[in-house]
Amino acid sequence: QQQVKQSPQSLIVQKGGISIINCAYENTAFDYFPWYQQFPGKGPALLIAIRPDVSEKKEGRFTISFNKSAKQFSLHIMDSQPGDSATYFCAASNDMRFGAGTRLTVKP
Amino acid sequence: DAGVIQSPRHEVTEMGQEVTLRCKPISGHDYLFWYRQTMMRGLELLIYFNNNVPIDDSGMPEDRFSAKMPNASFSTLKIQPSEPRDSAVYFCASSQRRNQPQHFGDGTRLSIL
Numbered sequence: 001q002q003q004v005k006q007s008p009q010s011l012i013v014q015k016g017g018i019s020i021i022n023c024a025y026e027n028t029a030f031d032y033f034p035w036y037q038q039f040p041g042k043g044p045a046l047l048i049a050i051r052p053d054v055s056e057k058k059e060g061r062f063t064i065s066f067n068k069s070a071k072q073f074s075l076h077i078m079d080s081q082p083g084d085s086a087t088y089f090c091a092a093s094n095d096m097r098f099g100a101g102t103r104l105t106v107k108p
Numbered sequence: 109d110a111g112v113i114q115s116p117r118h119e120v121t122e123m124g125q126e127v128t129l130r131c132k133p134i135s136g137h138d139y140l141f142w143y144r145q146t147m148m149r150g151l152e153l154l155i156y157f158n159n160n161v162p163i164d165d166s167g168m169p170e171d172r173f174s175a176k177m178p179n180a181s182f183s184t185l186k187i188q189p190s191e192p193r194d195s196a197v198y199f200c201a202s203s204q205r206r207n208q209p210q211h212f213g214d215g216t217r218l219s220i221l
Binding site: 031032034036041042043044045046049089093097098099100101 | 112141143150151152153156199201206207209210211212213214215
């Protein structure tokens with residue numbers, strides 16, 4: 001079922017550093033690429049999303065970079081904070097298949 | 109807006125019992141999704157509905173699982189009979205349109221003994 005491959009599985013970053021999570025997809029018909037953030041005991045919540053007609057989208061400290069030809073997209077978290085420690089999922093339409101998730105730990 | 113509401117939050121039952129999970133989507137959302145989350149398999153899409161009609165149930169593990177959406181404000185996921193390997197957190201999510209943000213409930217943590 002896994003049509004979206006996500007890496008790394010876990011990531012440890014120092015406070016103030018840059019966190020980078022990567023995803024690759026297979027189906028060229030996908031046209032919506034969201035990132036979700038999940039805290040323990042909660043459901044995933046939308047963080048930021050991009051459509052394939054743009055190569056980059058930035059919202060505050062969070063940026064999605066999208067490479068249509070390579071069928072890859074990535075999440076960059078600038079100035080990472082301990083409060084960013086969570087599990088991050090990429091996903092792809094049309095039927096919302098999720099990546100395996102990345103557990104991010106930001107050390108103070 | 110109350111968000112997506114799932115019940116129960118926790119369920120512990122013995123294998124062989126019937127389990128029913130419930131979901132109330134956000135009003136006005138046309139799409140409803142059921143997911144299962146485990147450490148081993150991550151977040152798996154089980155089934156999704158559009159305007160109360162099941163569109164893709166290819167993620168439903170086997171015939172023991174069934175899902176219904178009798179109206180726009182209610183959906184159920186049923187497991188009968190339940191097995192220990194069904195233990196997981198089950199999430200319901202809804203979205204207004206296709207390729208719009210999904211809003212997740214807080215999930216049902218299911219333990220089958």
